[in-house]
Amino acid sequence: MAERDDPETIGRRVQQLRHERGMTQKQLAEPAYTPAYISTLESGRVRPSDEALRHLAERLGVAFEELATGRPTHLATALRLRLTDAQRTLATGEAEVAAEQYRALLAEAETHGLDAERAAALLGLGECAMELGDLVTGRRHFERAEECLADAPLPSRVPALRGRAVSHYLAGELRYACYLLESTLDELNRSGLHDPDSLLLLYASAIGPYMDMGAHVRAAQAAEFALALAPQVGDPALVARMHRSVARTLIAEGRVAEADASLAKAAELYRQLQIRTELANCHWMRGYLYAQNGELERAENELRDALAMLSEKRAALYSSQVAVELADVLHRRGRSEEAAELLHRVLGDLSSERGAVHSAAAHRLLGIIAEDARDTEAAEEHYVRALSLLERAGAAGDLADLCRLLGDLLRRTGRVEAALDAYRTGLGHRTAPGTTTLGPAPAQPPL
Structure with a gap:
């Protein structure tokens, strides 16, 4: 963007402001310039210097910026x-x-x-x-x-x-x-x-x-x-x-x-304050690590902290994702009913287009809870929905694990061929824990 308007636009603006104030070209020009210069400037045939514009702005009672750009003062x-x-x-x-x-x-x-x-x-x-x-x-x-x-x-x-x-x-x-x-x-x-x-x-x-x-x-x-x-x-x-x-x-x-x-x-x-949402992710990460270490009480506390920070921000997508992680911890602590209730509550905020991986995680956990309750039909339905979501997102590690769960369920219910298909699909997505297909990690910051 140019610092000021073109000479023709500025000329028209000077002329309009002069007419509004009932001034002649001679009155506007005095004492530093001539009426002829003002006439040339108003016709757009000369590009006024900053010094000339400041003089004109002062005589017209407007700010330099307003005269040069047409923008209201400040x-x-x-x-x-x-x-x-x-x-x-x-x-x-x-x-x-x-x-x-x-x-x-x-x-x-x-x-x-x-x-x-x-x-x-x-x-x-x-x-x-x-x-x-x-x-x-x-x-x-x-x-x-x-x-x-x-x-x-x-x-x-x-x-x-x-x-x-x-x-x-x-x-x-x-x-x-x-x-x-x-x-x-x-x-x-x-x-x-x-x-x-x-x-x-x-x-x-x-x-x-x-x-x-x-x-x-x-x-x-x-x-x-x-x-x-x-x-x-x-x-x-x-x-x-x-x-x-x-x-x-x-x-x-x-x-x-x-x-x-x-x-x-x-x-x-x-x-x-918006970074508060991002810092909630750090509590979320710590909760995940504690859960992996079996420190379930500490994990629950960290995840609840993250959820509280996100709820303050009304960040529905993020809080739904953390809620899935919290439900997993609650299930592992023997509070499966509480976990299932939490999962059903947040599934409305997740979909294949919005939080696909965590929507899949919710269905996976609901499948496990259903299996524990010996409801194999509901468990299979949740696993299949999770599989569809993960395939779209390309979450290879989660796909492999889910195929194992589905295969085990199918095998236990006597559908051996279908179980083998599930296992083969899982093997195609198998990755080592903690690895990814990304390139080298980004450079470390100078902390």
């Missing part, structure tokens, strides 16, 4: 203030209300050619769509935000890149999600662009795809990196609210640069 600052309002709304879980705010902001930013504010509004709309489970729309907004920021430094593009990766992950496209996250991490770490917030977002976002692909070592490492990078903020919501209030006061006093600085701090704190 428009960008006012939009940034409203962007922090929308961020606050989203951070408190009101995604639909926030989406309305972001749509209005996007329209204004596009009208006035404010690329940075346009990208921020698109990013916000993407986050709202993700919160509401509309992955396709969310991804489209993230892609448009990336396009706006094409010439910006990589850390500025990370939230949009991360949003796109998470949308692919939740749609069941695990390998591509990992590719996007890992390639961005590598670029940040290898190029020396050490930005702790960007790294935290990326590492925390990689945990889920790693877990679902069976790359447990990488998931554990990503969780440790994320927790080590987590910013130490006492009460970000309170501090952000303070910065917003201060910004409003500064704007009223005409101290625009200071207001912008306060708004930048508020925006960063609201972004850290």
